[in-house]
Amino acid sequence: MRAFFTSLLANRKASIGAGIVAFFLALAVFGPLVAPAGPNQRVGRSHEAPSAAHLMGTTRMGRDVLAQTIHGTRTSLLVGLSAGLMITAIGTAVGVTAGYIGGRLDEALNLITNVVLVIPNLPLMLVLAAFIGAASPATIALIIAGTAWGWGARVTRAQTQSLRSRDYIHAAELLGEPTWRILACELLPNLVSILGFNFIGSVLYAVVTEATLEFLGLGDALKVSWGTMLYNAQTTSALQVGAWWEVACPCLALVLFGSGLSLINFAMDEVANPRLRTLRLKLKRVAA
Amino acid sequence: MSFLLRRAGFYVVAFVVAAIFNFLLPRLMPGNPVDIMFAQAGTVLPPESLEALKATFGFVDGPWPVQFGRYLASVFTFDLGLSVRFHPLTVNAVLMQALPWTLLLVLTSSLIAFLLGSALGIRAAWRRGGAFDSFGAPAALMIQAVPPLVTSLVALFVLSIRLKWLPTGYAWAPELDPGFTPAFIGSVLVHAALPILTLVVAQIGGYLVTMRNSMINLLGEDYITLATAKGLSDGRVRYAYAARNALLPTVTSFAMTLGATFGGALITEIVFNYPGLGYTLYQGITARDYPLIQGQLMLMTLAMLTANFAADLLCLALDPRLRRA
Numbered sequence: 001m002r003a004f005f006t007s008l009l010a011n012r013k014a015s016i017g018a019g020i021v022a023f024f025l026a027l028a029v030f031g032p033l034v035a036p037a038g039p040n041q042r043v044g045r046s047h048e049a050p051s052a053a054h055l056m057g058t059t060r061m062g063r064d065v066l067a068q069t070i071h072g073t074r075t076s077l078l079v080g081l082s083a084g085l086m087i088t089a090i091g092t093a094v095g096v097t098a099g100y101i102g103g104r105l106d107e108a109l110n111l112i113t114n115v116v117l118v119i120p121n122l123p124l125m126l127v128l129a130a131f132i133g134a135a136s137p138a139t140i141a142l143i144i145a146g147t148a149w150g151w152g153a154r155v156t157r158a159q160t161q162s163l164r165s166r167d168y169i170h171a172a173e174l175l176g177e178p179t180w181r182i183l184a185c186e187l188l189p190n191l192v193s194i195l196g197f198n199f200i201g202s203v204l205y206a207v208v209t210e211a212t213l214e215f216l217g218l219g220d221a222l223k224v225s226w227g228t229m230l231y232n233a234q235t236t237s238a239l240q241v242g243a244w245w246e247v248a249c250p251c252l253a254l255v256l257f258g259s260g261l262s263l264i265n266f267a268m269d270e271v272a273n274p275r276l277r278t279l280r281l282k283l284k285r286v287a288a
Numbered sequence: 289m290s291f292l293l294r295r296a297g298f299y300v301v302a303f304v305v306a307a308i309f310n311f312l313l314p315r316l317m318p319g320n321p322v323d324i325m326f327a328q329a330g331t332v333l334p335p336e337s338l339e340a341l342k343a344t345f346g347f348v349d350g351p352w353p354v355q356f357g358r359y360l361a362s363v364f365t366f367d368l369g370l371s372v373r374f375h376p377l378t379v380n381a382v383l384m385q386a387l388p389w390t391l392l393l394v395l396t397s398s399l400i401a402f403l404l405g406s407a408l409g410i411r412a413a414w415r416r417g418g419a420f421d422s423f424g425a426p427a428a429l430m431i432q433a434v435p436p437l438v439t440s441l442v443a444l445f446v447l448s449i450r451l452k453w454l455p456t457g458y459a460w461a462p463e464l465d466p467g468f469t470p471a472f473i474g475s476v477l478v479h480a481a482l483p484i485l486t487l488v489v490a491q492i493g494g495y496l497v498t499m500r501n502s503m504i505n506l507l508g509e510d511y512i513t514l515a516t517a518k519g520l521s522d523g524r525v526r527y528a529y530a531a532r533n534a535l536l537p538t539v540t541s542f543a544m545t546l547g548a549t550f551g552g553a554l555i556t557e558i559v560f561n562y563p564g565l566g567y568t569l570y571q572g573i574t575a576r577d578y579p580l581i582q583g584q585l586m587l588m589t590l591a592m593l594t595a596n597f598a599a600d601l602l603c604l605a606l607d608p609r610l611r612r613a
Contacts, residue, residue: 013426111298111301114298114302115301115302115305118299118302118589118592118593118596119302119305119306119309119585119589119592120550120551120585120588120589120591120592121548121551122550122551122554123550123551123554123569123584123585123588123589124306124309124585126569126573126581126584126585127309127310127313127581127582127584127585128313130573130576130578130581131313131314131317131324131578132317204433208435208437211435211437212435212437212555215437215555216558216570216573217573217574218573230437230441239441239444239445239449240449240456242449244445247441247445251438251441251442254434254435254437254438255433255434255435255438258430258433258434258435259430259433261433262429262430262432262433263426263429263430265429266425266426266429
């Protein structure tokens with residue numbers, strides 16, 4: 001465990017990725033203090049090009065694009081982190097339970113997991129969001145978590161199945177440890193790297209999906225986030241009139257944050273290799 | 289055979305679950321489900337069509353099981369009701385107009401991304417740790433982290449609004465009549481180029497990394513060492529021995545990524561006003577055309593299940609162990 005984190009920190013990709021993510025976390029926490037203006041404050045004329053006064057220009061409504069992006073970071077990251085946490089929690093709970101207990105319960109949970117995996121996520125979320133109407137960020141996080149936990153559950157289940165026949169698990173069973181203790185104290189620590197992959201991948205997915213849903217007009221357009229910024233830019237045809245800066249800033253934030261997370265994931269893959277890599281290939285075959 | 293039967297049974301279950309979801313959702317919302325679903329429809333449709341539409345979605349007199357039975361009957365006979373936004377067309381007709389355009393985008397881009405990504409993955413794995421590998425593999429992962437939404441917006445702005453190389457939207461030039469004329473086909477290709485390009489960018493990283501990782505695993509196997517020791521040419525070992533087997537995981541993951549590709553195509557189509565399923569869905573959402581939105585979910589689910597079934601058949605052909613089970 002400790003060796004895993006030490007070699008992770010020594011990895012250059014990991015440190016760059018962690019730096020980027022830390023930057024956005026700081027922006028989410030302290031953003032409102034450093035932002036040049038309020039999120040819905042009119043600071044200039046409509047569609048002013050980037051200048052010294054407004055580094056990333058202004059929107060159609062005359063709001064500062066950079067300030068909006070900074071304020072939006074909090075919403076976008078909050079949705080990403082909470083949905084990522086929920087996806088990981090549901091996936092791990094289902095996967096560990098199914099993998100360890102087995103039998104009928106495993107069959108039932110596995111069936112549910114496969115159904116969740118095979119029904120296409122985006123249309124499913126669109127139907128949900130359309131019925132709900134202008135969905136708040138919290139609702140969007142719930143929708144994302146409810147539809148996206150399948151992959152994590154499948155991977156965790158497969159790894160649990162390969163762990164449960166190990167000697168130390170048998171020893172714990174013979175000692176009469178209660179089931180919850182075996183799950184929480186014996187199995188879970190050995191699933192940490194999978195949990196990490198699952199969490200980071202899920203956060204990335206959730207941030208992008210939130211932006212996509214809001215871009216489609218299914219979010220609450222009054223709440224400033226990267227997604228609603230893109231939605232407002234699209235509905236005011238910002239690109240068509242040449243106001244690229246209204247789109248550039250939230251896009252850049254999405255890409256940069258995503259790259260940070262992928263760098264961490266890539267570094268974790270390198271460190272946890274070669275066992276994880278062979279495991280993943282086996283999984284794909286089981287999946288089919 | 290039992291393998292295929294089991295899979296087929298699972299697909300029926302998955303399809304029914306999607307139907308249950310569609311059935312329950314309006315009924316779980318606060319308020320009267322009929323009012324919620326048909327608020328827009330009432331303003332457009334004549335009364336007798338509205339009654340038929342309600343019956344299609346199971347809003348008939350009787351307890352829930354009867355209503356659900358009625359809805360299942362419509363779903364399994366592919367009667368998806370009437371569209372509100374595109375009145376007087378049925379949802380089926382609207383979806384069938386849009387489907388070929390989405391298939392054009394999804395299939396072409398998947399094929400290009402698969403071939404190109406796999407070839408690059410083979411190259412990266414063959415010279416593991418070399419210049420191309422240490423740059424290409426992380427780059428592929430970074431590209432994969434870029435959402436299709438961003439790729440589409442950037443491509444739209446740079447290539448069509450600024451440079452004016454490619455059209456900004458629609459599937460063909462409006463002054464042309466659809467038909468198998470060279471001018472029309474050329475126009476279709478030019479209009480499809482940009483959406484396809486963005487979808488290729490969205491997918492290529494995944495194929496590159498999968499192929500690279502499974503190649504690297506295989507290159508350590510004894511039979512590769514033997515093939516090299518026998519004096520076979522590099523190209524022969526690389527493609528006929530290593531890449532051939534390394535393709536298996538890619539083929540099986542193909543079906544799983546198809547869902548994401550359909551999702552990406554939805555976004556791309558909306559950005560480029562491309563008249564496929566995604567753009568139709570978008571119009572449905574803005575008009576709160578619930579029959580159309582729900583029908584779209586059923587069609588997408590069906591497409592996913594078909595792709596998975598095709599992958600099952602392919603696995604059965606490639607992996608003899610499954611046939612014995």
